[in-house]
Amino acid sequence: MEFTADESQTLLNILQWRRDVRHFRRDPVDEATLDRLRATMDRAPSVGNARPWRVLRVETPALRAAVRANFQRCNDQAAKLYTGEKHADYLALKLAGLDAAPVQLVVFTEMDPSAGHGLGRQTLPEALRQSTAMAIFSLWLAARAENLGLGMVSILDPTEIETLFDVPAGWEFAAYLCIGHPEFMDDTPLLHRAGWQENTPTDWPIR
Numbered sequence: 522m523e524f525t526a527d528e529s530q531t532l533l534n535i536l537q538w539r540r541d542v543r544h545f546r547r548d549p550v551d552e553a554t555l556d557r558l559r560a561t562m563d564r565a566p567s568v569g570n571a572r573p574w575r576v577l578r579v580e581t582p583a584l585r586a587a588v589r590a591n592f593q594r595c596n597d598q599a600a601k602l603y604t605g606e607k608h609a610d611y612l613a614l615k616l617a618g619l620d621a622a623p624v625q626l627v628v629f630t631e632m633d634p635s636a637g638h639g640l641g642r643q644t645l646p647e648a649l650r651q652s653t654a655m656a657i658f659s660l661w662l663a664a665r666a667e668n669l670g671l672g673m674v675s676i677l678d679p680t681e682i683e684t685l686f687d688v689p690a691g692w693e694f695a696a697y698l699c700i701g702h703p704e705f706m707d708d709t710p711l712l713h714r715a716g717w718q719e720n721t722p723t724d725w726p727i728r
Contacts, residue, residue: 535665538706542670545621545701554667555624558700561663567652568645571637574653575692579625587685588627588677588697589619595676618672622699627682628657629692653695660698670703 567573579585596617603611619625630653632646642648657673664671679694 535662539661539665540670540703542672542699542701542703543618544704545618545623545670545672545699546704547621547623548702549623550669550701554669558660558663558667561659562656565652565656565659567637567655568642568648569637571634571642571649571652572656573631573634573636573649574656574695575629575631575688577627577629577686579627584685585619585625588625588674588682589617591677591681591685592617592619592674595678599676617674617676618670618699618701619674622672622701624700626698626700627686628653628695628698629683629688630695631689632691632693650693650695657696657698664700668702669700672699673697674699 562574562576565574579588600608600611630650632649634649661671661673674697677694677697682694682697683692
């Protein structure tokens with residue numbers, strides 16, 4: 522099918538308003554919406570159709586608390602990398618939505634999946650991780666199209682997370698995702714608004 526100019530503009534709007542959300546309301550997300558989001562990941566591209574992403578929905582309070590404690594330890598350690606004004610700026614950032622987000626997912630990459638029969642990843646095994654990243658981004662855009670926010674928590678110890686969730690050998694931690702209704706909508710990235718760093722343009726130099 523061919524898409525209209527209006528449909529193309531809608532995609533651009535979703536990209537413009539996609540934010541790494543840190544401020545969530547506690548309202549639940551209905552299961553029908555979550556079913557649609559889950560189906561979006563089914564449509565994500567992957568190397569050799571390996572579909573290496575493995576997603577667990579985290580509901581157990583003890584697990585959520587353990588993830589929160591892991592984040593706090595890692596965040597405190599990361600803060601030590603900065604000094605002076607940058608240190609103060611870092612501490613002022615709200616870097617996780619772990620306390621309020623009603624939906625929390627932990628995502629892993631299976632590094633030797635049987636699906637796909639190895640196609641396309643013999644010379645670039647990294648393509649498995651890239652496939653998981655594309656599945657996450659597909660979910661991110663779909664969440665925004667549902668007027669939801671998604672935040673990715675990267676300040677976590679991967680080995681501890683793999684142990685905490687007792688995942689099979691060969692599953693590599695990829696991301697911890699918070700999903701819910703954002704407290705406010707914003708087309709300006711938080712790190713821009715906080716003065717942390719602006720975007721740099723993407724160049725396509727000719728060789």
